[in-house]
Amino acid sequence: MxxxxxxxxxxxxxxxxxxxxxxxxxxxxxxxxxxxxxxxxxxxxRDTPSILQGATDATRTQFSIQHHKDLKFNIIARNQTGTVWQPDKIEVLTQPYSPYAITKVFFSNLYLGEIFFLDLLGPADQIIERREFKTLxxxxxxxxxxxxxxxxxxxxxxxxxxxxxxxxxxxxxxxxxxxxxxxxxxxxxxxxxxxxxxxxxxxxxxxxxxxxxxxxxxxxxxxxxxxxxxxxxxxxxxxxxxxxxxxxxxxxxxxxxxxxxxxxxxxxxxxxxxxxxxxxxxxxxxxxxxxxxxxxxxxxxxxxxxxxxxxxxxxxxxxxxxxxxxxxxxxxxxxxxxxxxxxxxxxxxxxxxxxxxxxxxxxxxxxxxxxxxxxxxxxxxxxxxxxxxxxxxxxxxxxxxxxxxxxxxxxxxxxxxxxxxxxxxxxxxxxxxxxxxxxxxxxxxxxx
Structure with a gap:
């Protein structure tokens, strides 16, 4: 309890x-x-991606992902039944003197009462990082x-x-x-x-x-x-x-x-x-x-x-x-x-x-x-x-x-x-x- x-x-x-x-x-x-x-x-x-969920409503949310500049991945959201959402928008922020980048990713058309997964996909769509999230x-x-x-x-x-x-x-x-x-x-x-x-x-x-x-x-x-x-x-x-x-x-x-x-x-x-x-x-x-x-x-x-x-x-x-x-x-x-x-x-x-x-x-x-x-x-x-x-x-x-x-x-x-x-x-x-x-x-x- x-x-x-x-x-x-x-x-x-x-x-x-x-x-x-x-x-x-x-x-x-x-x-x-x-x-x-x-x-x-x-x-x-740690050198694996660090992830933060930010401003969120009933159908939309956004994330900040820090990672090595040379790490290549795709980003999707999916629910427990496997339905996939593609990002609305992705922004990548870098500095020339740093090996780390910030990738911001935005999703919409989600819904309340569901558990979603933010998946970072590597080669052959292998999941290299997964986080659970909800809407608000x-x-x-x-x-x-x-x-x-x-x-x-x-x-x-x-x-x-x-x-x-x-x-x-x-x-x-x-x-x-x-x-x-x-x-x-x-x-x-x-x-x-x-x-x-x-x-x-x-x-x-x-x-x-x-x-x-x-x-x-x-x-x-x-x-x-x-x-x-x-x-x-x-x-x-x-x-x-x-x-x-x-x-x-x-x-x-x-x-x-x-x-x-x-x-x-x-x-x-x-x-x-x-x-x-x-x-x-x-x-x-x-x-x-x-x-x-x-x-x-x-x-x-x-x-x-x-x-x-x-x-x-x-x-x-x-x-x-x-x-x-x-x-x-x-x-x-x-x-x-x-x-x-x-x-x-x-x-x-x-x-x-x-x-x-x-x-x-x-x-x-x-x-x-x-x-x-x-x-x-x-x-x-x-x-x-x-x-x-x-x-x-x-x-x-x-x-x-x-x-x-x-x-x-x-x-x-x-x-x-x-x-x-x-x-x-x-x-x-x-x-x-x-x-x-x-x-x-x-x-x-x-x-x-």
Whole structure:
């Protein structure tokens, strides 16, 4: 039996699930090669194709496949009865200095309720790689989604990815630091455009999510480490444009192929699924220096206006997902609240909109649930921080900057899983912090 169940959704989340929390033994000195759960890091690079499913609706989907340039293959989709679908379109992206290519492939005329296989075919149509996938029902009232950030492949923990897939999320959101471009070995220095591509290809050769036999749609935005390095900002417009192109090359989120999905400014994007809307914000392309008082120091003017328009025009709940935290004002970490010009302007604008929002963030290497008081946006809401999927986490990190809004927290390697429903003009959701070995660090129910 899976350890998290959806049965309670039938009653509109009227009762919270009581989860038994098993507290793991924490890592101590001399165990830097293990997670807090005592699991070994596995960061061996693989040379077989790595595959990611991206923006998907009931009949269409797209994939990003990383592979050696010299690997020749055809691509088809088929169902369990053997019916074959040919791609609508194939795009191949390469760089002259890299032995790896990204092939993007697009399918349509699929249907709900069916298991499909993405097959890479070699000579004589031999299957050299096979992945299972489904389409996504964007109209259903309940959703299960995972939120993850901070995926240092040098501290890769494959078991936590396997646990995530086993929970059958409808969609997975990567909200920053999917690659640590300023870490790891590379022949190129920090700030060299070639370093971004090579570090992204390194991560694609290691992380378990790219080798899962069962695919789940993934949508992504970035934070500082997959943009450049720690606390990086937009000081070079030329670099920003190059970094945007690099990031979008590795994910399968081309606009115009899937219902409900659209790109926004920079690497921002939106997914609308029933009465759930997810805004994946770009917190680097217009970011100014730390604690800049400029009115648009965090997201820029165009992106804020885009976000407010998306929120005000949507009849449902909106998740505002950002790499950096929104509300906590931490001693040692960035947050939108430190860019107080944009923070105050944006929250003031939200108070004038009748539609409601919830916030999600990453970056800090611990996960927490914060209750946001009505004075901030006009009603009580929450910020869910999901951080430290596999990155440097240590006991006491959260205590350095505790704050009054925090309801619960964990410093274990984890992701956040949410079961939610929007019903009667109200959002309800059960929130879980999940680790490997089917461990629930904390759980709670939220309602907005």
């Amino acid at each position: 899976e350890f998290l169940r959806r049965d309670f959704l039938k009653l509109g989340l009227t009762q919270a699930i009581a989860a038994t929390v098993s507290v793991p033994a924490l890592a101590t000195g001399g165990q830097d090669d293990r997670t807090n759960d005592g699991l070994l890091f596995i960061n061996v690079m 029902d964007l109209a259903k009232p309940t959703l299960r989604y995972a939120i993850a950030s901070c995926m240092d492949e040098g501290r890769h923990e494959p078991e936590i990815w396997k646990n995530m897939i086993s929970q059958n999320p409808d969609v997975i959101f990567f909200i920053g630091d999917t690659v640590y471009c300023d870490k790891g070995e590379s022949p190129y220095k920090k700030g060299d455009p070639r370093r971004l591509w090579t570090r992204f290809t390194d991560a694609r050769r290691i992380l378990e999510i790219y080798y899962s036999k069962r695919l789940v749609p993934v949508l992504a935005t970035w934070d500082d480490h997959d943009f450049s390095g720690d606390d990086a900002n937009s000081s070079s417009a030329e670099y920003v444009q190059m970094a945007q192109r690099n990031f979008l090359a590795f994910f399968a989120q081309n606009e115009g192929h899937s219902e409900g999905y659209a790109q926004g400014p920079g690497v921002a994007s939106v997914l609308r699924a029933g009465q759930h809307q997810f805004l994946l914000m770009d917190d680097r392309s217009w970011r100014l220096t730390k604690e800049s008082p400029d009115r648009y120091a965090h997201w820029g003017k165009d992106q804020e206006e885009w976000a407010l328009q998306m929120i005000s025009s949507f009849d449902g709940i909106t998740w505002v997902m950002n790499g950096s935290q929104i509300f906590p004002h931490m001693i040692y970490k960035e947050s939108m609240s430190k860019h107080n010009g944009q923070f105050n302007g944006f929250t003031s604008a939200l108070r004038k909109i009748s539609k409601k929002v919830i916030f999600a963030s990453g970056d800090v290497h611990f996960s927490e649930v914060s209750k946001i008081e009505p004075a901030m946006v006009g009603y009580q809401t929450y910020e869910i921080t999901s951080s430290g999927l596999h990155s440097k986490c240590f006991p006491g990190l959260d205590k350095i900057s505790n704050h009054a809004r925090r309801m619960m927290c964990t410093t274990n390697q984890n992701y956040v899983l949410i079961d939610s429903i929007y019903q009667g003009d109200r959002f309800s959701g059960n929130v879980y912090s999940c680790s490997a070995k089917s461990k629930v660090n904390f759980s709670t129910q939220i309602s907005v």
